[in-house]
Every structure is written in structure tokens, then in C-alpha cells.
Amino acid sequence: MGAHQRAKLECDNGMPAAQIGDVRWRKSGRSNPNGECVELADLPDGRVAMRNSRFPCGPALVYTKAEIAAFIQGAKDGDFDDLA
Structure with a gap:
């Protein structure tokens, strides 16, 4: 998938991860x-x-960078330790 196609890709929550394309x-x-x-x-x-x-x-679930940052900080702070 070329850079032009990647820029036009629209990802929505719950879409098949395989449709997201060329990501790592x-x-x-x-x-x-x-x-x-x-x-x-x-x-x-x-x-x-x-x-x-x-x-x-x-x-696949899709999040903003701010949402991921909040989750990671919560994990570091132990907010989810009771779930493990």
C-alpha cells in the first residue's frame, strides 16, 4: 500500500484488523x-x-494518542492491577 493510499485509510473501531493495511x-x-x-x-x-x-x-479498536497515554499512565500507576 502506497503512502497516498495510507493517508486516505479510514480506520473505525471494530473494523477487521486485516483491513487496516500496512502497519507494524x-x-x-x-x-x-x-x-x-x-x-x-x-x-x-x-x-x-x-x-x-x-x-x-x-x-481492531482504534484510540487517540491521548487515550493510549492515559491508559499507559494508569497501568504504570497500578490502576488495573486488580484485573490481573
Whole structure:
């Protein structure tokens, strides 16, 4: 997919991750070896997509950079420790 096509790509919450196109998905180095993790990708428009690594063609959730920053800071602060 060329840069011009990437710039026109519109990503919506719940769209199939495979339709997002040529992005680099990455996961945490703390992910377990069973593949039970999420993967994130920078989108050309500055947002961040998230998908379940076990279902790479399944739905993707799309967040703004500010939403991702708030989530990461909350995780660092221990806000979600009770969920693990």
C-alpha cells in the first residue's frame, strides 16, 4: 500500500484488523509465550490500533494518542492491577 493510499485509510473501531493495511503490529516483551496478548500499531493519521494477537484478522479498536497515554499512565500507576 502506497503512502497516498495510507493517508486516505479510514480506520473505525471494530473494523477487521486485516483491513487496516500496512502497519507494524507490536506487542509487549512481557507477553506470555501462549500468545495471550494484545498488539498495537501506529496508524498513519496519528491514532493507535489495538488487536488480539490470537485473532490477527479480528476486530481492531482504534484510540487517540491521548487515550493510549492515559491508559499507559494508569497501568504504570497500578490502576488495573486488580484485573490481573
